[in-house]
Amino acid sequence: MIKALDKKIIRRLQEDISITANPYKEIADEFNMNEEELIHKVKDYNKSGILKRIGAILYHRKAGFNANAMVVWKIDEEDLDRVGSYMASINEVSHCYERKPCGSWNYNLYTMIHEKDRESCNKIIDNIACTVGAKDYRILYSTKELKKTSMKYFG
């Protein structure tokens, strides 16, 4: 069970942590806690898996990754675990999920690939398709980011 104070701290950690020497001191002050106590709590969230990590989230395009492809694959059910694990093992694949198909959209495996340009992106995708012998797949390049935020849990 996540307690009220923990919810408040989790909500706060979804905002920016200041880029200063003692960032947790600042947050601890906001909650009238001492720094050690707060750090202990944050470590606990991390250990229990609620908090994946404290880290930096980047703007892909600003960082020079201009080709962002979602590739959707139709893979036979009996091959799905093997193919999914294989695709996950490829360095350039950042995300790989099995998803439940919906109506006529019958793709069941989803991968994300971020590269500098489409040429190198397509090459990687071609290679994957050849290796797994996939015939039915689509490449969906993103052309515009309309929204990207983090979820405000307990917002």
Next chain:
Amino acid sequence: MDTIDKKLLNLMQSEIPIDKRPFKILGEKLLITENEVLKRVNKLKNEGTIRRIGGIFNSRKIGYVSTLCAAKVPENKIEEVASCINSYNEVTHNYIREDEYNMWFTIITHSEKSLNSILEEIKNKADLDEIISLPSVKLFKVKVALNFGGDDKN
């Protein structure tokens, strides 16, 4: 952006230590001072390379449910539909992609019931014939970091 910036970005995407002096520890790894780290990180944040520094949570462990959605939106309605969809806090990502299904967005919320009602509401408000919802069944990989080269491969 020089090699040290790239190494910093690689490190910080994977993990910033949960410690009283997190930037000091990062500096020790790169053999630069804490001040130098703070200067560089502030610059990367101000110029927009870094979107946010903070906590990244596991939505399932927190008890939330999520799905990936797609809709076919005519070119001349994209702006209007996007502003309707984006007005929901539960919508965290929304992209235009090159396909018949051109608008792709994610919904994260606290229950299955809330998820379905948001989907229904969006469909009505944005006047869409169909929204496909593709919840994940199995996670094979989420890679934490984009690799910026340098020695620190993630």
